[in-house]
Amino acid sequence: MIIHKRDKNSVVVFDIEGELKRSDITDVTLHQLVKGELDAGRRRILLNFEKVPFIDSFGVGEILASYISTHNLGGRLKLARISKKLFLIFQVTMLDRVLDIFDSEDAALQSFLKD
């Protein structure tokens, strides 16, 4: 799994590439990356899942930990471009009701402006 970071409209965007799962763990996890940004004072974070074909419970755990950390600091963490296949997991676990999930990056970025 590779994670690229970029800035867009003052939102930190993490482009995740590859499967987000326990067996593909990298030296620095998604949660650590998010925490790093939070420590740097950033409060708007977008996770782009366009190139993520699979997420396991470990991956979901990373997302939830990132969400909680951000939320607890008064920030916003949103998700975008999750495939329909992956989205079913979020629906079945009701996380689609807890997390902010968008089908496009632009829509997600627009939503930060409304917060």
Next chain:
Amino acid sequence: MANRLARLVNIRPGEGAFAALFFLYFFLVTAPFNILKSVRDASYLDDLGARNLPYAYATAVLIGGVVSLHARLQARLSRRVLLLSSLAFFAATSVLFGLLFAWGEPWFGAGFRRWLPLPFYLWVNVFNVVLVTQFWFSVNDVFNPREAKRLIGFFGSGGILGGFAGGVLTWLLAGTLATSGLLFLSGGFLGAGAVVVLLLLREQGRRGETAAGPSAGRLTKIGFGDCSSAVRSDSYLVLLAAVVFVTGLVSTFIDWEAKAIVEGSVAGGARTEFFGVFNAGLLAAAFLFQLVLTSRLIDRFGLRLGLMVTPAFLLLGVGGLALWPVLAAAVLLKGADKALGYSIGQSARELLYIPIPQSLKYKAKAFIDMFVNRLSRAGGALALLLLFLPFRGDASRAWPWVIGLTVVAIGAWAVLNLRLGRAYVNTVKSQLGQTWERGEEVVGHRVDVDLAKLVVDALESRGRSQTLYALHLFDLLRSGRLTPEVGGLLSTGLADAAAPTRNPMWESDEVPWMPDLSDAFPSEVLEKNVREIMALPDYRNLMAGYARRVLSQLDVAAETEKMELAKALGMMGPDAPAVLALEDLLAECSPDVIRYAAASAGELRRREFVVPLVSKLADPRTRDDARLALEKYGGRIVGSLGDFLADERADEGVRREVAAVLARIAGRDAAGELLESLAAGAGALELDLIDALDLVRVRNPDFVFPAAVIEPMILRQAARLRSSAPDGEDIVLFKLLGLLHNHEDVFRAYESYRKGTKDGVAYAVELLDEMLSRELREKILPILERRP
């Protein structure tokens, strides 16, 4: 007087004339038969001696030809013609034999006259086979098992009285009329018999009784081969044939044993009178036995015990004759054989034919009564001849061997009777057809209720929320019910399903997307993933917070979210903190939310949900879901439910539903709670508790319920029925009976009983008769038979 007599012999109003004609018919067949039999035995011993008796017995093999001829006549003639022409034939031939006995020697020589008793012996046997069998055919045609069981004693006593009269007449007239005169007298009896048959047929026509069998009109063609294969094709009939064969063997051995003693003890000229007296005496005993005891004995102890009476007595008699080979012992043994054979043996055997389907009955009866019965005599004759062989014609030396063989044959007879008794009950059951089945079981067997609910809920959820729909899809998937057919059904009209959602993902202008499993991860991967996610501490904390947020919303718009939450909580595992939100969700006003919450509560089975679920039993909109949820708890909440059931202050509707839940839990503890409440006096809930126990019984056929508790209830219910309780309450009695006896059999009887036809009720009562205790039989069966 007539009424008292009718009551004594169990004749019901309207049956008197018909029963009397059957009585007379049998009387006028057996009276001449007994005269002829005395003449037959005496003439044979006088002219040919006991040593030649096996040849007389062996003539029975010729009876096969008679059976075949009779079957052909049955096929060609109407019953009227068959019965009347048979009586006319035997009347005429009786007179002919009379002439031959008187003038045979001057006309045809001494040799002819000496051997005349042999064809006469055969003719008397043919007489017996044809006329007696025709009588019983007629009884079988007209009466159902219950009527036959009740009236058979009366008809049988007509036959026995006829035999007695024949014996007395032989004794009184043998000295004055001689052989030929007795034969002319027999012809006269048969002529009178023809008149009675005419009256009987007219009475039957007047009553509108039509037999279902071929004898109702022109008989269907049945040959000897048909009859034989009909018996071989049915294990019950094979058993019946075996019993008849062994009965005949025993009777043949006893006949020879008795006649060998008579030959040595009674002088030549006095034998016709002796046989007359003997036959009259034994038939007098048989008559009284038949009239008063046969029906009552069978009614009280059942057919199976009735079948064992004759072998038991004969075993004692053979033992007595072995120890004291004197005339008195021979008379007692032969008397027991005939008296019991004419009364209880014959009656029991006729009852054994009654449950056989009409299509088989005629063939079977013809083959067994006319052929197997006679073949057994020939078999007995052959066995005797083989036993005589080593002793070179000195038959008396074979005596101990004949006694030993008789004992063995009686033993085999008893064993076969036991098996036949069991087979009889099964045959009655098979006549009753399909058993009645409870609605729950019919639905349960034919419909996957859980699947139907899931699919309907999934379809319904498509119009509410994609999340709810996805949850349903996942539920179907993890329960292995998402077959291609179900998937196809759910995808019908999917594109048109507008899914309102607040999720930003769907706030675009694109066509709303509905969850679809066609390109999802493999089910096991998805399921494992979801399970692991739901176990994550972060997930649990988040969902607990989400649950609080959703519950705090009071607006109607939150209904869907509450439904989603209620559904999802059921998948989270009982130890997730969020699941306690189900208590609040069960207290919601929306029946839809409660429906989902109840289902999840049933999945998680936490004690905290029991009371809220029970409270939902009061509301018809949530009752079924609450009941299903409570059922899923199983035996662990039986005690709590028992407390609700016993609480007389609680809502009656709730208590009624609690009983239904306990019934569906169906364990021993649940049955115990129900029984305890019933025994304590359930008042308005009594019928519900009986129904609940019935369901427990259906699902646990091996449970034994205490007769001490159930029997008094049965008797109370029977008393209610006697005092004209509503029709629908009949089933309550059957449900109670089903708690003590084989439930399937009891409800097979109920299915037949509720048809309401005369035969339907009769077969039902007959089956119950075979299974109930004496006290219940006596109290219940008359009520069921007389219910309108």
